[in-house]
Amino acid sequence: MSQNIASDTGHLESLRVHAADNVRVALKDLPAGSEIDDNGQRFMLAEAIHHKHKFTLEALQPGDTVIMYGVTVGRATRPIARGAAITTGNTEHSTATTAPQARRGNWQAPDVSWFRNATFDGYHRPDGRVGTANVWLVVPLVFCENRNIEVLRQSVADALGEDPYRDYKRMARELLNGASATEDPIPTRERLFPNVDGVRFLTHTLGCGGTDDDAQALCRLLAGYICHPNVAGATVLSLGCQKAQIEMLRRAVAKRDPRGLRPVHYLEQQASTSEEALIREALITIFDGLAEANRVERTPAPLSALTIGVECGGSDGFSGLSANPLVGAVIDRLVALGGSGILSEFPELCGVEHELIARCTDDAVAERFRTLMTAYQNHAARVGADFSMNPSPGNIRDGLITDAMKSAGAAKKGGDSPIVDVLDYTEPHVRKGLNLLCTPGNDVESTTALAGSGANLILFTTGLGTPTGNPVAPVLKIASNSELAQRMSDVIDFDAGPIIRGEAWIDEMADRLLEMCIDTASGRHPPRAVSLAQYDFIPWKRGVSL
Known part of the structure; x- marks a missing residue:
């Protein structure tokens, strides 16, 4: 998917992420009447579309599904014209069982020959x-x-x-x-x-x-x-x-x-x-x-000794297109080298469970994920809450209209590698490879849990800017867009914005980010969060925190 994103953007003004999608993402502010070319099909925008927001490729009727990343991310609640914006006023959270893109045992590991003999000083x-x-x-x-x-x-x-x-x-x-x-x-x-x-x-x-x-x-x-x-x-x-x-x-x-x-x-x-x-x-x-x-x-230590936790906070409409899949590509590289990744934030995996289950290495791992996810959802329901409440006002302003839409992009931080284990909150990471960890979506509670389960380095993606760190695990901040990277340069370590502009491939950027991870793990690159003494620690009181 990473290469599809990079090659599709070029210097275009909008992007269709997956071939099955019925929406595109505006890469810049687009005025009403702008001509859109979607794989040779041309039409005019019915209204102005703010950058990072989504617009329809076909007219939708109430009950029709909204598809992005190839999965259901919402359902129309009223008629939506072709070329109109997807908003909280016309779309609600919805997920649907669809055939997963992933298949157990079919993962193609990335080429890591460049890093095969790499070490970090730990x-x-x-x-x-x-x-x-x-x-x-x-x-x-x-x-x-x-x-x-x-x-x-x-x-x-x-x-x-x-x-x-x-x-x-x-x-x-x-x-x-x-x-x-x-x-x-x-x-x-x-x-x-x-x-x-x-x-x-x-x-x-x-x-x-x-x-x-x-x-x-x-x-x-x-x-x-x-x-x-x-x-x-x-x-x-x-x-x-x-x-x-x-x-x-x-x-x-x-x-x-x-x-x-x-x-x-x-x-x-x-x-x-x-x-x-x-x-x-x-x-x-x-x-x-x-x-x-x-x-x-x-x-010196082998890269197999690295365990990278992944987190997102202050997400925007570009997070799932640049920073999150970029981090996922780094996790895939690390797993291919014998290391480990930990993907958390269960409320932000809602809607892509079928994809994650299809990646579990065996039925026991898949069942553990189902059990923990169901228990979390049921607990939320008992107090009148739901995962659909997860997107924050800032998320919505920047185009993440539903929890499923946010989840589809958030899950990209875990890459495509097989899921070898599923951990409940506070459980230690023991198996090499990609692990899922049951945590809330709250940035600091989740980051706190990642370190508690053994992540010795954390990659934190953000589209709006989040000043969060951890007391024991170095945290690297990856901006989804260059405007943020420049405006909050004292907080951001890495700029994923060139991916959105079509100026760099995700694979190329992933190699650079992995090199920064190695330098950070070796003490050669002090993360901005460490320089600013951002040592946040908030335990999860196992209530409902979305």
Whole structure:
């Protein structure tokens, strides 16, 4: 499909993505009366079409299906003239069982000969996994410890001279006191631990006041972070009386790390003599941990040790045409090289389930996907919600009219490779190849889960611009269009816009993006999210989050 997109665009003004589609996508603002050439069939636009939006190739009557990517993405609710826009006023979410394009066992792996002997420089852990970063983690078991986490965050930044907000603090002083007030209270110092990428501090709103399941899920997620290949060790703060107890987290960590290879220090405030004593003990564990982590250096590792999680946020009408299939092409390359990908956001897979089921390696994997997807949908229905509510106002403004339309493009991030496993929320990735992970569509909740299941690098596509990162897994942002890449250049790492303009093939761009992934995994390319200290962490409280 990637080559079809690239070759079909050229310098055209609109695009039909799949031969079976009955809509085209406007690649620029098109005035009413514009002549459209659709495979030799010429007609006039019935109305002005905003760029990224879709218009019909034939007149539709109420109940007729809207087809894009070769699958049903909606149903007309009123008559729609040929050459008219698809909108929320004339189309509603709908899916239909169609013959899948995919077939089990028929995947044609891409040519990866260029990368066959490629390696990245990573941190080799005692359990055999390889990290793309080397951080010490500071974790609260309950929201009551968030204030102490913030005290530790500021104290460690001051001691190391590594305050990521130094420039903003200087800006605030200058605005308040005048341009002369430029003295920096936290001077920059030589890095004391050059082999460590920093200390990451998590905060959250859970740990008490919820159900036992909430507490167990939080501990499983935290265990995934503590035992992550990018994490050297952790300091855990507990109040003492909360529902998520230290012993609960110990058991969750032991399941991930049965040999006890990861150093973890548990501190309980209600058992401490004072807050000062607690903070002092925590600081000692952090600085001792940094000294130990600094003894590990980057050394070459095969690309099969990479696990890339894929995410989209702030999607636009071009995301499913450029950035998402581009990322999918990277995942296909990585899988062909023996590595792994993780595709999440179950609400954004609604409508393409049949395609994903057809790609599952066996019936058991397919049934696990059906079971988790059905359970999620049923839970949403019980509280009066539905996956069709997923598209945000920003999505709709940019042409993603229905959840099925959004899903058809979102699923492209997973490429075309076989699906080897389906994971429930907080479950660890264990099988090489493409995995599906049950998460909500919420950007940060889903990105948080990807790292918790073991993604040691994350590719995040966006069409509108989303300032999201992760505390332990480097996040690369891929813009669906060049206007965004230029306007938010401090947030975006890679521009997929040339694909839309017909200036580059997806295959060509995928090789370039994979090279950036290798450089990022090796510490040679610092992602914008890391430079901006975008370390977002939001656990999913297993309610309805679309």
